[in-house]
Amino acid sequence: MADERPDLLLARPTPFLVVDPEVLRGNVASMAADAARRGVALRPHAKTHKSADVAALQLAAGAVGLTVATVSEAEAFADAGCEDLFVAYPLWVDAAKGVRLRALAERVTISVGTDSTEGARALAAQLPGGRVLVEVDSGHHRSGVAPDDAGAVAEAAQRAGLDVLGVFTFPGHSYAPGAAAEVAAQEALALRTAVTSMTRHGAEPRVVSGGSTPTVAQADATVLTEMRPGVYVFNDAQQWELGTVGPERVALTCLATVVSHGEGTVVLDAGSKVLGADRPSWTTGWGRLLDHPGARVTLLSEHHAVVGWDGSPLPPLGQRVRVVPNHVCNAVNLADELVLTTGETWPVTARGANT
Amino acid sequence: MADERPDLLLARPTPFLVVDPEVLRGNVASMAADAARRGVALRPHAKTHKSADVAALQLAAGAVGLTVATVSEAEAFADAGCEDLFVAYPLWVDAAKGVRLRALAERVTISVGTDSTEGARALAAQLPGGRVLVEVDSGHHRSGVAPDDAGAVAEAAQRAGLDVLGVFTFPGHSYAPGAAAEVAAQEALALRTAVTSMTRHGAEPRVVSGGSTPTVAQADATVLTEMRPGVYVFNDAQQWELGTVGPERVALTCLATVVSHGEGTVVLDAGSKVLGADRPSWTTGWGRLLDHPGARVTLLSEHHAVVGWDGSPLPPLGQRVRVVPNHVCNAVNLADELVLTTGETWPVTARGANT
Numbered sequence: 001m002a003d004e005r006p007d008l009l010l011a012r013p014t015p016f017l018v019v020d021p022e023v024l025r026g027n028v029a030s031m032a033a034d035a036a037r038r039g040v041a042l043r044p045h046a047k048t049h050k051s052a053d054v055a056a057l058q059l060a061a062g063a064v065g066l067t068v069a070t071v072s073e074a075e076a077f078a079d080a081g082c083e084d085l086f087v088a089y090p091l092w093v094d095a096a097k098g099v100r101l102r103a104l105a106e107r108v109t110i111s112v113g114t115d116s117t118e119g120a121r122a123l124a125a126q127l128p129g130g131r132v133l134v135e136v137d138s139g140h141h142r143s144g145v146a147p148d149d150a151g152a153v154a155e156a157a158q159r160a161g162l163d164v165l166g167v168f169t170f171p172g173h174s175y176a177p178g179a180a181a182e183v184a185a186q187e188a189l190a191l192r193t194a195v196t197s198m199t200r201h202g203a204e205p206r207v208v209s210g211g212s213t214p215t216v217a218q219a220d221a222t223v224l225t226e227m228r229p230g231v232y233v234f235n236d237a238q239q240w241e242l243g244t245v246g247p248e249r250v251a252l253t254c255l256a257t258v259v260s261h262g263e264g265t266v267v268l269d270a271g272s273k274v275l276g277a278d279r280p281s282w283t284t285g286w287g288r289l290l291d292h293p294g295a296r297v298t299l300l301s302e303h304h305a306v307v308g309w310d311g312s313p314l315p316p317l318g319q320r321v322r323v324v325p326n327h328v329c330n331a332v333n334l335a336d337e338l339v340l341t342t343g344e345t346w347p348v349t350a351r352g353a354n355t
Numbered sequence: 356m357a358d359e360r361p362d363l364l365l366a367r368p369t370p371f372l373v374v375d376p377e378v379l380r381g382n383v384a385s386m387a388a389d390a391a392r393r394g395v396a397l398r399p400h401a402k403t404h405k406s407a408d409v410a411a412l413q414l415a416a417g418a419v420g421l422t423v424a425t426v427s428e429a430e431a432f433a434d435a436g437c438e439d440l441f442v443a444y445p446l447w448v449d450a451a452k453g454v455r456l457r458a459l460a461e462r463v464t465i466s467v468g469t470d471s472t473e474g475a476r477a478l479a480a481q482l483p484g485g486r487v488l489v490e491v492d493s494g495h496h497r498s499g500v501a502p503d504d505a506g507a508v509a510e511a512a513q514r515a516g517l518d519v520l521g522v523f524t525f526p527g528h529s530y531a532p533g534a535a536a537e538v539a540a541q542e543a544l545a546l547r548t549a550v551t552s553m554t555r556h557g558a559e560p561r562v563v564s565g566g567s568t569p570t571v572a573q574a575d576a577t578v579l580t581e582m583r584p585g586v587y588v589f590n591d592a593q594q595w596e597l598g599t600v601g602p603e604r605v606a607l608t609c610l611a612t613v614v615s616h617g618e619g620t621v622v623l624d625a626g627s628k629v630l631g632a633d634r635p636s637w638t639t640g641w642g643r644l645l646d647h648p649g650a651r652v653t654l655l656s657e658h659h660a661v662v663g664w665d666g667s668p669l670p671p672l673g674q675r676v677r678v679v680p681n682h683v684c685n686a687v688n689l690a691d692e693l694v695l696t697t698g699e700t701w702p703v704t705a706r707g708a709n710t
Contacts, residue, residue: 013426013451013710047657069658071368089658092614092624092673096368115615118672142659143615143622172656259447260470260498267498269447273688274709277632301527302402302684303424303444303709304497317473318447329657333628334689336707352691354629354658355368 012339014257014320015270017331019338019346023251024233025057031216031232032061038221043067043086043209045230048329050350051338052080054233065109067228071100072353078108080349088168088209088228090115090135090143091123098126105130111165115144117156124160132157133168133207134198138190139183140172147193151201158203166207167194168228174214177242177282181218187211188220195223214244236328237288238280252338253290253322254331256305258315266314270323271303276330283326290322297323367694369612369675370625372686374693374701378606379588380412386571386587387416393576398422398441398564400585403684405705406693407435409588420464422583426455427708433463435704443523443564443583445470445490445498446478453481460485466520470499472511479515487517488562489553493545494538495527505549506556513558521562522549523583529569532597532637536573542566543575550578569599591683592643593635607693608645608677609686611660613670621669625678626658631685638681645677652678 009018035042044058045067055066055077065084068074074085085104090113093101101123104110111131114120123130134153137144145153154164169190174183187210195205211219211227213235219227231238234252235245256270272286277300279286285296287305294310305323315321325331332338333352337345364373390397399413400422410421410432420439423429429440440459445468448456456478459465466486469475478485489508492499500508509519524545529538542565550560566574566582568590574582586593589607590600611625627641632655634641640651642660649665660678670676680686687693688707692700 011451015709089624090615090622092612094673096366116672119614122673141617142654142656142661143617257447259474260445262496262498267445269444272631272633272685273707276627277634277682277685278627279632279634299497301497302688306497317471318449318477327632330627330632333657334707352628352689354370354626 009255009339009341010320015254015274017252017335017338018255018322018341019234019252020341023249024054027233027235027249027251028057028061031229032063034217035227036062040219040221040224041226043226043228044233045088045228046073046077046350048230048332049233050332050348050353051346052077052349053346055080055082067230070353070355071097072355073350074104074110075100076350076353078104082108084109086133087112088170089113090119092119093123093126095126101127101130113168114153114157117153120153120157120162121160124157124162128161130162131165132162133166133209134164134194136167136169136190136194138169138171138187140170142170142172144169147190148197150194151197151203154198154203155201164203166205166209167191167198168209171210171212171215174212175238175242175280180214180242184215184218184220187215188223191223213239214242231328234328237324237326238283240288240324241283247290247293250290250324252328253324255320256323258317258319258321261314261317262306264309265298266307266309268305268307268321268323269303270305271301273302274331274334275300275305275323275325276327276334278327278330287326288324290324292321364610364694364696365675370609370629372607372690372693373610373677373696374589374607375696378604379409382588382590382604382606383412383416386584387418389572390582391417395574395576395579396581398581398583399588400443400583401428401432401705403585403687404588405687405703405708406701407432407704408701410435410437422585425708425710426452427710428705429459429465430455431705431708433459437463439464441488442467443525444468445474447474448478448481450481456482456485468523469508469512472508475508475512475517476515479512479517483516485517486520487512488521488523488564489519489549491522491524491545491549493524493526493542495525497525497527499524502545502548503552506552506558509553509558510556519558521560521564522546522553523564526565526567526570529567530593530597530635535569535597539570539573539575542570543578546578568594569597586683589683592679592681593638595643595679596638602645602648605645605679607683608679610675611678613672613674613676616669616672617661619664620653621662621664623660623662623676623678624658625660626656628657629686629689630655630660630678630680631682631689633682633685642681643679645679647676
């Protein structure tokens, strides 16, 4: 860690989130280079970092704009100077949300998601001529219409006066060991099917958008025009365990202090209120230790992480260790600021921007 | 819900946390009455609500003080006027934490936890004569010494010049179906054993403190002098599923909007960034719907809750529903404020107070 200022990190009370800017910059650059090499636009999902500083790095590296999940995230990044935002979410646009979307449309290029005729009509009533992408379900079974139904939604959206830019999907079922290649193929098939369906219905997609951090490396550049990975800027224990990256690509950790010893275990002062409580069934615990790959967080409370140690001597009480959260997006959203290893702090600009 | 102002709740963009103050006041009053009837002091854990307003209700109902988990929570509640605070945590007290503890001790009555000779000595070096309780493990296997070892830690703490008030435990293994009675018995046995051990070592416990929301009703008042439940003020889906309370005692929900329909499912705009991601293996989902007991959150992302509906017709897009989070402590810590059904808002005073 170049430019590390351990004195600053040691003086600050734990637990807190630390970012290694050198690893972060490497992650940003390599994703940008990969997208450029494959001729696919990169529109990173800003929900991961919620940081104007990280967004600036991504845009400087060639991102065409940002993806966000909520209107309030769009507002936060518009305030931060981002000029092209996509709300990758099937918004239900009531009158209050309409006021906010119209205000955004006056100052930035904004597009939003829809996955129903009703949703598209509600949007059109509030944001006439608004830019929209139809969401399709590529197998994650969250939101999104079946790919064959994309055309009908697109046609209804066009009839309601919306500008249908294209189609998007989130292949979130890529979060399972060994799933990435198959899920990337499902993503490509779903998007291709949706494009055919939309074309039949008179809506020629200009944007075909997909991508999650586990699948981007295998995303089909003959189908996708745009990728929306988010987690790659920091990575986390899920990506490490999926094999998307090795621990050397983890840019964000939680600095925590050993406060108690058990039999072969230590207790850290970092719990679910700083790490988040995510614990998919396929993960080996509630998080890992960057410098002790054999250790696992085997029990997580709000302010305790019980760590099954790796067989080496237990670290003494008071020692600080680096915990890799399972899901970095939720960890970041719990913090008011990110502390760089250089001592600088970056505010979590869009923390709590859920609406 | 008396004094409900649905117009205010309908105007505010979802998702957000709503508190029914009538249910809250009932929960506060009934726990206070139960403690008084049994002659046990009530020191509620403020980590659940992090709210000066809720703390004021608890103290007005007879609580002897508050329990907190961190020094920064103690600082927040001291600022809010609470005069007696117990940090129920085995703090590692370095010089920086020492400065803060000494500042607290000058303005409030503060006691802290310890579960090691080393930890007690570090505390004594920073807070000479400080008030301490020894933590014992009653079966949760998180922090705390074995009950038989409580005397040795207490003796070391006394020799280091600390004022050993007594002993405490958190019977967190009560969070499992049908476990409450057995765990309450284990709690009582562990505390009784610790008292014997401490007495043998010349430390006569004045405070014998236990209790978790699932066990307080069965806590042994012949052993415990103090109970520290937290969740009971609001309750949550975990308490509902454990049978600690019925849904009529749930005082906090997340108001969310239906944004998408699947086959027998709806998608809500409330995800892990407002509900928290807690999902113990024995729960039936990531949360429940207060007005639809048969529905379950079967998939939770950051901004999507996929809800398996209860067989009744799906609610239309745009409808607002009340979600009961699995773990209310983590949901509250994600919010900047709580919205009362009366329209009033209460700040989450100690949100993010992790240090």
